[in-house]
Amino acid sequence: MKKLILFSIICISVLCLSANVKIANTLMVILDPVLPENHFDYSLNIPQHILDGEDNPYGPIDTVDLIQVNDAKATLGRVLFYDEIISADQNIACATCHLQSLSFADEFDVSQGVNGDTKRNSLQLNDLGWANNDGFFWDMRKTDLAEIIEVPLTDGNEIGVVDFDEIEMRMLQTNYYPDLFEDAYGSVNTMNKENIIDAMVHFISSINSFDSKLDKVLRGEESFTAQEQNGFMEFQQICAQCHFAGGGEIFGPDPLFQMLPFFFSNGTAPGDDLGIGEFYPGLDHLFKVPTLRNIALTGPYMHDGRLESLEDVLKHYSEDAVDDGWGFVPPGGFGFSDQQQNDIIAFLNTMTDETMLVNEKWSDPFENSLNVDPEDIESLNIKVYPNPASYVAQVEFDNPQKQMIRGTLFSSIGQLIQRKSTHGNQISYNVSNLSPGMYMIQLDVNGNKTTKELVIEK
Numbered sequence: 001m002k003k004l005i006l007f008s009i010i011c012i013s014v015l016c017l018s019a020n021v022k023i024a025n026t027l028m029v030i031l032d033p034v035l036p037e038n039h040f041d042y043s044l045n046i047p048q049h050i051l052d053g054e055d056n057p058y059g060p061i062d063t064v065d066l067i068q069v070n071d072a073k074a075t076l077g078r079v080l081f082y083d084e085i086i087s088a089d090q091n092i093a094c095a096t097c098h099l100q101s102l103s104f105a106d107e108f109d110v111s112q113g114v115n116g117d118t119k120r121n122s123l124q125l126n127d128l129g130w131a132n133n134d135g136f137f138w139d140m141r142k143t144d145l146a147e148i149i150e151v152p153l154t155d156g157n158e159i160g161v162v163d164f165d166e167i168e169m170r171m172l173q174t175n176y177y178p179d180l181f182e183d184a185y186g187s188v189n190t191m192n193k194e195n196i197i198d199a200m201v202h203f204i205s206s207i208n209s210f211d212s213k214l215d216k217v218l219r220g221e222e223s224f225t226a227q228e229q230n231g232f233m234e235f236q237q238i239c240a241q242c243h244f245a246g247g248g249e250i251f252g253p254d255p256l257f258q259m260l261p262f263f264f265s266n267g268t269a270p271g272d273d274l275g276i277g278e279f280y281p282g283l284d285h286l287f288k289v290p291t292l293r294n295i296a297l298t299g300p301y302m303h304d305g306r307l308e309s310l311e312d313v314l315k316h317y318s319e320d321a322v323d324d325g326w327g328f329v330p331p332g333g334f335g336f337s338d339q340q341q342n343d344i345i346a347f348l349n350t351m352t353d354e355t356m357l358v359n360e361k362w363s364d365p366f367e368n369s370l371n372v373d374p375e376d377i378e379s380l381n382i383k384v385y386p387n388p389a390s391y392v393a394q395v396e397f398d399n400p401q402k403q404m405i406r407g408t409l410f411s412s413i414g415q416l417i418q419r420k421s422t423h424g425n426q427i428s429y430n431v432s433n434l435s436p437g438m439y440m441i442q443l444d445v446n447g448n449k450t451t452k453e454l455v456i457e458k
Contacts, residue, residue: 032175033079033365040361042074042206044129049218050210066130067145067205072184077203079180080196082364084402084423085170086153088160091424094152094200095364096404098125101357103294104207108419109305118157119273121305123290124298126356129205131291138287138303141279145201153197164193207362209293209353217350224350231347234340242289242328264289266302267321267329273303286326296352310348314341366402377448380405384441388455391432395441395452399425406444409454412437431456 044066080086082095097111098104104125111118120138128136128145135141136148152158161167168191171177178188185195216222224232235243242264270285277284287303301307307316316333318341323331336344356362380397387393395407399422407427409418417434420427429441431454439454 033083034367035075035079035365039071039075042069042071042202042361044069044206044208046130047210047215047219049215050130067201069129069202069206070184072180073199073202074206075203076180076184077199077201078362079176079365080200081203082366085174086159086161086167086196088156088162089424090170091422091426092159093423094159096421096423097122097158099404100362100364101297103209103297103356105298106421107300109300120303121300123288124294125204126207126209126353127291127293129208131293135288139275139278140288141276145205146197149197149200149204164196167196168192203362207356209351209356211355212293212353213350215353225346227343227346228350230340231343231345234336234344235347238334239344243292265326265328267317267333268302268304268306269322271304275303292348293351294353294356296349297357310345311341314344377443377445377450380443380445382443382450382452384452384454387453388457389431390457391430393429393431393441393454393456395427395429395443397425397443399423403445408442408444410440410442412439 046066080094081098082093084090084093087093097106099106102124106122108122110120111122123138135143136145137151142148142151153161171181171191172188177191181190181195182188184190184199213222213228217224265286274284275287277286296310299307299309301310301313307313314336317329318336319333321329321331321333380399382395382397384393384395393409397405399405402423404421404423405427406419406421407429408416409429409431410416417439418429420429431439434456436456436458439456440451441454442449442451
């Protein structure tokens with residue numbers, strides 16, 4: 001149960017090392033996760049209509065390698081996924097860049113790390129336990145889900161963990177991790193890097209979107225509209241050449257393609273990003289084919305987030321594709337009519353599972369009901385300093401409930417410059433390369449916004 005406790009100044013020096021402690025003057029808030037008395041059911045039960053692979057764009061699924069999700073481990077993984085204790089500075093969590101409301105993607109062109117932009121757009125985490133899981137990341141350089149969790153955990157621009165012994169010490173000081181590890185792995189002494197990652201594998205593997213309209217149609221519970229049916233047929237004839245979960249046979253007999261299915265060229269102008277070619281010479285500018293489940297929620301699209309909407313994506317594949325030498329997409333595109341584009345988008349929208357976005361078992365267990373009053377966002381006590389700034393501008397605010405706070409830096413004419421988000425109580429902007437003048441920083445808490453001025457001097 002979440003607890004709000006006032007401590008004296010004397011106590012602060014003793015307790016400030018404990019997990020999830022936020023200090024605002026003499027007020028300290030210790031947040032424990034709110035968990036059900038009995039575990040949620042996290043089992044990954046693939047529906048029969050997907051296993052059969054008949055008349056659907058996913059193809060037959062090989063269940064041999066599917067993880068058997070353990071409820072206790074997934075429960076621990078859920079807490080770890082949302083807990084800032086596992087980050088180097090205890091101010092960021094996996095969920096900071098993977099939002100349940102966006103199918104565990106984020107809204108930025110490229111993800112925002114703690115020290116700047118990351119290299120690529122953030123892929124969604126839904127259905128990783130079964131859909132297109134032969135390779136992970138846009139460049140498919142990892143073939144195991146545990147590896148894709150370890151990479152951001154230890155990346156200095158993401159979670160930034162250097163010393164897992166320190167993380168284990170923090171966990172031991174909490175009210176909840178000793179019991180959670182004992183429940184999941186049989187002993188308090190099982191707090192280690194391997195089990196931290198393993199628990200998150202179980203949680204992420206459980207995230208699925210099996211209750212979309214498409215699923216209901218394939219189960220015989222609902223029917224497509226005429227437009228959705230037309231879009232489905234168009235999709236099957238053209239798009240399913242790449243967006244097909246059945247296997248690499250569509251790429252021909254080359255052994256390398258058999259070993260690395262599920263990648264393609266998206267017909268964008270080749271840039272500096274070699275994609276899979278960074279790790280497999282000769283496959284330059286090829287990228288992973290992501291799942292299209294919940295695709296309407298996960299924009300912007302492509303590896304670099306260059307396309308903002310599904311309309312932009314269909315226009316690109318219809319008329320803007322370039323000849324990159326691979327031939328997956330014909331130069332100039334497929335020449336879809338406006339009606340065909342609208343029909344395909346209507347079909348893609350049937351892949352959205354709204355229930356996944358609000359399912360409590362995948363939600364933030366630290367979420368506090370005491371959110372900021374929409375009429376009182378200034379109660380955050382927002383401070384911008386130094387102001388004027390020359391190199392770094394810091395925004396600080398009270399955030400005792402660990403809410404997601406998004407900060408956007410704009411020029412005086414409204415040009416977006418940087419976007420960052422945090423569950424902590426500060427955001428930093430590197431302004432050393434910006435021209436002198438007036439800028440604006442907009443903070444957004446649950447859709448409630450306020451703007452502060454920032455002056456940059458050199």
